[in-house]
Amino acid sequence: MAKDETPEEIKRWFLNAIQRLWPIAMGSVSLRKSPCIREKCSACASGIGHSSYALSGYRGNRRFSVYVPEELAPDIQKAVENGRQVQDLMKEAGLRYVYARKRERLARPR
Numbered sequence: 001m002a003k004d005e006t007p008e009e010i011k012r013w014f015l016n017a018i019q020r021l022w023p024i025a026m027g028s029v030s031l032r033k034s035p036c037i038r039e040k041c042s043a044c045a046s047g048i049g050h051s052s053y054a055l056s057g058y059r060g061n062r063r064f065s066v067y068v069p070e071e072l073a074p075d076i077q078k079a080v081e082n083g084r085q086v087q088d089l090m091k092e093a094g095l096r097y098v099y100a101r102k103r104e105r106l107a108r109p110r
């Protein structure tokens, strides 16, 4: 982190850093148990049931949960990890931006 970086330099650093973080998603991927539509299903009758992956989380204060086919689960998991990295980068960018703006303010003649 350069001590005298400008807001423009932080922007370039940020855009460059998030460029490799695609795909992104927020929330979490988990296995959930769900019933099936078959009659007399032995798995359901025994209580084992069926599990499927889901991406879930909050949008504002509304919870969402969306089915994820098993073959896509690793990709969606990766997207969630990328999403967390983007959040970390946003936090860092915000702090660096504040410092840069304060330096500009002090450097400006009154």
Ligand SMILES: [Zn+2]
Pocket (backbone or CB within 6 Å): 035, 036, 037, 038, 041, 042, 043, 044, 045, 049, 050
């Ligand atoms: Zn079943």
